[in-house]
Amino acid sequence: MKRIAIDMDEVVADLIPKHLTLFNRDYEETLTIEDLKNTKLKFLRPHLHDEICGYLEDPTFFRDLEVIEGSQEVIQELHEHYEIFIATAAMDYPTSFTAKYEWLKEHFPFLNDQNFVFCGNKSIIHADYLIDDHPNKFEGFVGQGILFTAAHNLQETNYVRVNNWQEIRAFFLE
Amino acid sequence: MKRIAIDMDEVVADLIPKHLTLFNRDYEETLTIEDLKNTKLKFLRPHLHDEICGYLEDPTFFRDLEVIEGSQEVIQELHEHYEIFIATAAMDYPTSFTAKYEWLKEHFPFLNDQNFVFCGNKSIIHADYLIDDHPNKFEGFVGQGILFTAAHNLQETNYVRVNNWQEIRAFFLE
Numbered sequence: 001m002k003r004i005a006i007d008m009d010e011v012v013a014d015l016i017p018k019h020l021t022l023f024n025r026d027y028e029e030t031l032t033i034e035d036l037k038n039t040k041l042k043f044l045r046p047h048l049h050d051e052i053c054g055y056l057e058d059p060t061f062f063r064d065l066e067v068i069e070g071s072q073e074v075i076q077e078l079h080e081h082y083e084i085f086i087a088t089a090a091m092d093y094p095t096s097f098t099a100k101y102e103w104l105k106e107h108f109p110f111l112n113d114q115n116f117v118f119c120g121n122k123s124i125i126h127a128d129y130l131i132d133d134h135p136n137k138f139e140g141f142v143g144q145g146i147l148f149t150a151a152h153n154l155q156e157t158n159y160v161r162v163n164n165w166q167e168i169r170a171f172f173l174e
Numbered sequence: 175m176k177r178i179a180i181d182m183d184e185v186v187a188d189l190i191p192k193h194l195t196l197f198n199r200d201y202e203e204t205l206t207i208e209d210l211k212n213t214k215l216k217f218l219r220p221h222l223h224d225e226i227c228g229y230l231e232d233p234t235f236f237r238d239l240e241v242i243e244g245s246q247e248v249i250q251e252l253h254e255h256y257e258i259f260i261a262t263a264a265m266d267y268p269t270s271f272t273a274k275y276e277w278l279k280e281h282f283p284f285l286n287d288q289n290f291v292f293c294g295n296k297s298i299i300h301a302d303y304l305i306d307d308h309p310n311k312f313e314g315f316v317g318q319g320i321l322f323t324a325a326h327n328l329q330e331t332n333y334v335r336v337n338n339w340q341e342i343r344a345f346f347l348e
Contacts, residue, residue, distance in 0.1 A: 003298075005298070085295075085298055090292070091275075091287045091290055094271075094272070094275045094287070095272075097271035097272060098268070098269075098271060098272070101265075101268045101271070112294070112295075113265045113268070113294060114265055114294030114295045115295060115298075116265055116293070116294060117291060117292070117293045117294075117298055118264070118271070118291070118293070119290070119291045119292070119293075120287060120289060120290060120291075121259075121286075121288045121289060123300065124179070124259055124289075124291055124300055125298060125300060126298055126316050127298065142300050
């Protein structure tokens with residue numbers, strides 16, 4: 001059975017809407033996802049870099065993110081034909097461990113927590129495929145990287161790209 | 175550069191002495207490491223299984239464990255010749271994430287936290303070697319398993335065995 005490793009943030013967990021909402025509220029801005037095309041909030045407002053990253057250091061930030069549309073249904077279906085691991089770069093925000101774990105248990109109860117991986121450098125992942133929104137996570141990865149479209153990666157052309165979970169379903173199951 | 179993945183508990187973090195001390199105190203026993211040869215505390219006192227595992231669910235349990243003798247010096251030396259990852263089955267005790275992370279930062283400050291992996295099933299680890307005290311962690315592991323001697327694994331004969339960190343040094347550097 002082939003193995004698919006799946007990133008969390010911006011692949012199954014919808015981080016940007018919450019991040020933007022908190023930022024707009026606190027800094028009286030009206031930024032939208034359109035403003036984040038080919039960039040990130042921290043690059044768009046570099047003078048607020050630490051504050052912008054600070055939201056993600058709140059131990060509860062990752063606990064109530066929305067689930068990316070279609071990810072639950074498609075992963076449940078993939079789970080019957082592939083070995084599924086969740087591989088998240090949790091070491092970037094060590095305060096997020098518990099929230100990320102609880103979030104996965106809540107929204108993906110059919111996955112075994114022995115298949116959760118909180119890591120940093122994803123070249124440590126031994127899998128046939130890695131679905132991730134950050135192309136740099138494919139560096140040194142032994143399998144095939146599959147780029148999940150996010151505002152910040154629209155210009156990347158080096159990898160197979162999927163725009164949503166229906167396209168992932170088509171790639172793996174059709 | 176070849177890559178070595180290293181388990182935490184009973185390989186770099188000395189879990190058993192603290193566990194035994196707490197158990198002996200609370201249940202008025204005088205068990206020693208000798209009593210754990212080829213077994214584990216939870217098998218030796220099965221009627222107290224939940225209580226015995228309960229100690230490890232305390233979020234602070236893993237924070238103040240002693241460092242296994244020689245591990246810091248040898249890992250620092252290995253670090254010059256190999257890519258070092260720490261791979262711990264933290265999903266067994268999800269309450270342990272923060273304590274394990276802080277412990278590693280304190281005792282192995284020369285390691286990059288991007289090389290810490292909190293996982294369950296270690297077949298996900300892509301490395302040339304895995305040093306672990308649990309032989310079942312080598313199932314499906316793509317590299318060579320190296321068994322670190324612990325009381326519970328004395329009868330295991332299927333893997334290269336190292337009895338201490340000096341033997342690891344000899345294996346990798348001599």
